[in-house]
Amino acid sequence: MRHLPLSALQQRFWYLCTAYPGDASPILVLNWRLRGPLDVPAWESAVSAVVDRHESLRTGFVLRDGEPVQVVMPPAGLGTELIDLRDLPPEQRDARTAELMRARTHRLLDLTEDPLVGSCLLRLADDHHVWCFTMHHLLADGASLRIVGREIRAAYLAALEGAVPDLPKLDLQYGDFAQWQAEQDQAADLAYWCERLAGAPSLELPTDLPRPEEKSAHSAEHIHQMGPELAAGVVELSRKARCTPFMVLLTALQVLLRERGGQDDFCVGTPVAGRVRAEFEPVVGLFANTLALRADLSGDPTFTDLLRRTRTTVIGGLQRQSVPLGRIIATLGVARDPGRTQLFDVVFSMRNDNPVLASQLGGLEVEGFPHGHAKVLHDLVFDIWRLDEAGLRAGIRYDTALFRPDTVHELGRRYEQILSAAVARPGDRLSEMVASRG
Incomplete structure (x- = not known):
């Protein structure tokens, strides 16, 4: 584990999150509807591979003398919760899907106790799934969502072939940025x-x-x-x-x-x-x-x-x-x-x-899910x-x-x-x- 101070940007966001808690945390969401033959183990493997690549997605927070410190955990993958809704009637299935999505995207997270990154896969039919990936805004930004989306696609295609995904080399991690920022005049x-x-x-x-x-x-x-x-x-x-x-x-x-x-x-x-x-x-x-x-x-x-x-x-x-x-x-x-x-x-x-326009991914049609x-x-x-x-x-x-x-x-x-x-x-x-x- 690595213990790091918060970046100046994170310090500001920590203040906003704790000073104005409201009823929901600022959560970044990647929601995709997947139609077609989904290889669930390959999808789970892709999610874990992307999470392991980025220290931010393995980061939690603790308080030391009342001040927040970020803790980077070693690579250990990320479990994707699989929820099977195939037995529900269509109208109940749609309502349950919307309810589950809202429960994951509109909730108030404890910054030192709750998991700040999550992956959930809803099975609506054998060839119809909805995937939800969430990150607390303290860990990421809008550009990060696009990075995760691109890398999940590449990692899934590689997993289907039993290959290593061809992803950009990461010379730096977020902790390096925080240190660089602190050193700037x-x-x-x-x-x-x-x-x-x-x-x-x-x-x-x-x-x-x-x-x-x-x-x-x-x-x-x-x-x-x-x-x-x-x-x-x-x-x-x-x-x-x-x-x-x-x-x-x-x-x-x-x-x-x-x-x-x-x-x-x-x-x-x-x-x-x-x-x-x-x-x-x-x-x-x-x-x-x-x-x-x-x-x-x-x-x-x-x-x-x-x-x-x-x-x-x-x-x-x-x-x-x-x-x-x-x-x-x-x-x-x-x-x-x-x-x-x-x-x-x-x-x-x-x-x-x-929202993601309909596109193809290894036999799947992928589109955004509101x-x-x-x-x-x-x-x-x-x-x-x-x-x-x-x-x-x-x-x-x-x-x-x-x-x-x-x-x-x-x-x-x-x-x-x-x-x-x-x-x-x-x-x-x-x-x-x-x-x-x-």
């Missing part, structure tokens, strides 16, 4: 962030319900679909403005939040991959950081002018993305408030983790998926202790209106965009 980048974020006010959005003294992290999600014409318009505007679609979409969100809260100055959080060295690309672990992007909507700018400001802010943040958010918060001395998160209450992200939305620790989380054929899909996750569904539905509708106005008339000032509200 980030004084200049930290100074940039502290200067940029000093005195940033909280975003005071009107809520439907009084803000509780302690944040509960109960959540729901609203999906708002926008058409392909608007998606194409966003891409064209970004091209003309020499920026990215992300910057256009974030700027539109800033306009929406200004309308709702009446503030010209506030921060929005956005996740970044944080894998700043090529050696970290194939490693499972928590590399993802969050940037606090400070908006400046003062002076009634045009959307084009505001987009330039956002472009400068985003580029400056990405150039300094390796500074852990927790280190910035500690240096700034941001007060802890059990009723809200520090620096920002709204998160914006562009996602590329759409498992609901992830819990939120912030008031609002705007997730945008770019779908070239179908347009833009916005998933708005929200704290149900603060907002009612109809309010969130209206936020989605108004966000689309702002985007449409920006694409059609980027030279309009913000006051004109508000005046033209439909």
Whole structure:
């Protein structure tokens, strides 16, 4: 066993998980529906092989003098729980499947007592299975899910042939990243962030319900679909403005939040991959950081002018993305408030983790299996998926202790209106965009 300190990113996440426990842990989920002749022993072997490769998937936590320490266990595989539902009538089988998936993906884990990685295989018929793989967010990030998915596929095909899977060599493990991160001289980048974020006010959005003294992290999600014409318009505007679609979409969100809260100055959080060295690309672990992007909507700018400001802010943040958010918060001395998160209450992200499209794997057809939305620790989380054929899909996750569904539905509708106005008339000032509200 190896005992290691938590990385700076893990320290921040540990605080979030213990300060705002709610009713479910932040669990990353890989759910696949498998149709066809599944070789169960080969599948179990593939799962164990991938878990043994990555120290993060063999890691637990203990407390020493009240402080968390991670413990890396030696390779020992991972058992895949097999649950046979073939004897149930179809309607009961489907309901039981959904119930079992929810029990594994929406639960509150004890970080020092419960297993933080799990594998479960449901047998619905001889040629029909559902596989669920879960990892606590303290151990991994969204990119890690994609790594696990790719490696499970390769390991399963190799297991069918009795061969060793051809997987990328791991020169480093997550503990090496934690040590590397701790050794970096980030004084200049930290100074940039502290200067940029000093005195940033909280975003005071009107809520439907009084803000509780302690944040509960109960959540729901609203999906708002926008058409392909608007998606194409966003891409064209970004091209003309020499920026990215992300910057256009974030700027539109800033306009929406200004309308709702009446503030010209506030921060929005956005996740970044944080894998700043090529050696970290194939490693499972928590590399993802969050940037606090400070908006400046003062002076009634045009959307084009505001987009330039956002472009400068985003580029400056990405150039300094390796500074852990927790280190910035500690240096700034941001007060802890059990009723809200520090620096920002709204998160914006562009996602590329759409459900797995149907594909072939050694005689199996593999497709994604829905498992609901992830819990939120912030008031609002705007997730945008770019779908070239179908347009833009916005998933708005929200704290149900603060907002009612109809309010969130209206936020989605108004966000689309702002985007449409920006694409059609980027030279309009913000006051004109508000005046033209439909």
